[in-house]
Amino acid sequence: MVNITIDGRKISVSEDLTILEAARENGIQIPTLCYNEALKPYGACRICLVELVSENGSKLVPSCTFPVSEGIVVRTDSEEVIKTRKMVLELLLADCPGSKVIKELAEEYGVKKSRFEEEDNNCILCGLCVRACDEIVGARAIHFVDRGYKMEVKPPFLTATVNCIKCGTCTTVCPTGAIKLDELSGISVMHQWSDKFSERRCNVCGSFHFSPGF
Ligand code: FES
Structure with missing residues (x-):
């Protein structure tokens, strides 16, 4: 102590x-x-x-x-x-x-507006998604790419990756909603890493799973 x-x-x-x-x-x-x-x-x-x-x-x-x-x-x-x-x-x-x-x-904190130019990308580069994908899921499907003001979170080679197991953990931990799970015609659709996954409820266990496409 x-x-x-x-x-x-x-x-x-x-x-x-x-x-x-x-x-x-x-x-x-x-x-x-x-x-x-x-x-x-x-x-x-x-x-x-x-x-x-x-x-x-x-x-x-x-x-x-x-x-x-x-x-x-x-x-x-x-x-x-x-x-x-x-x-x-x-x-x-x-x-x-x-x-x-x-x-x-x-x-x-009484901050009404910012003196700086707006970016509107919603990602604050907190790395929660990258770290959760690595440390919790173990998939390592996403990483930081580029440097400085160009830095962003992407899958390797900037394209949809087979490492992503569509667990949605990145969506859950993101504090700013930069990684979206959108509602579309009653089906949740995750626009994730240049690919699309529709979320459907399993008839047997009742839990949600992601599958490629709509
Ligand atoms: S630097 Fe401590 S919570 Fe982000």
């Missing part, structure tokens, strides 16, 4: 936790977008930044990847943290102006 301070509260937590896990374990809320407790932390979205205070000054660190250690002092709601989260939200709003999750989070 280690002793840490979060927002003035002195707490004792297991030494193998991250700041985010320690905070949540003690009822202290920190917003997240690219974090999922079933997956390895990734630190992509930066919305979970907190301030690590020390005698030599303070710095912002992503709470989802930063491990706790004896004596650290953390602020989750300082002026610097709020200012930075607002900036992150402006950038995310520009990327995903149609995302309900981003809009709600922005509203919570």
Whole structure:
């Protein structure tokens, strides 16, 4: 166990936790977008930044990847943290102006609109879909391709892949709805990775399965 301070509260937590896990374990809320407790932390979205205070000054660190250690002092709601989260939200709003999750989070922080040019692709490159496909499903059907502002999530060779087992996990974990499961004439249709799969209920077990085509 280690002793840490979060927002003035002195707490004792297991030494193998991250700041985010320690905070949540003690009822202290920190917003997240690219974090999922079933997956390895990734630190992509930066919305979970907190301030690590020390005698030599303070710095912002992503709470989802930063491990706790004896004596650290953390602020989750300082002026610097709020200012930075607002900036992150402006950038995310520009990327995903149609995302309900981003809009709600922005509203919570009083961010009404973004100063940056809108992209409207809805993907925030949080990597949840890529990591879930790899770490949970084991299919590795999708990856990040390209770099910088051109980076996006695609299957290998940018075409439909046989590695995709149509489980829909990527759709489920996506926080912004960038990977869609659309309703069409009463049948759910997943437009996924340049291919189309219709979802039908099994007459025997009652669960849904995906099959190619409409
Ligand atoms: S939740 Fe920590 S960086 Fe995204």
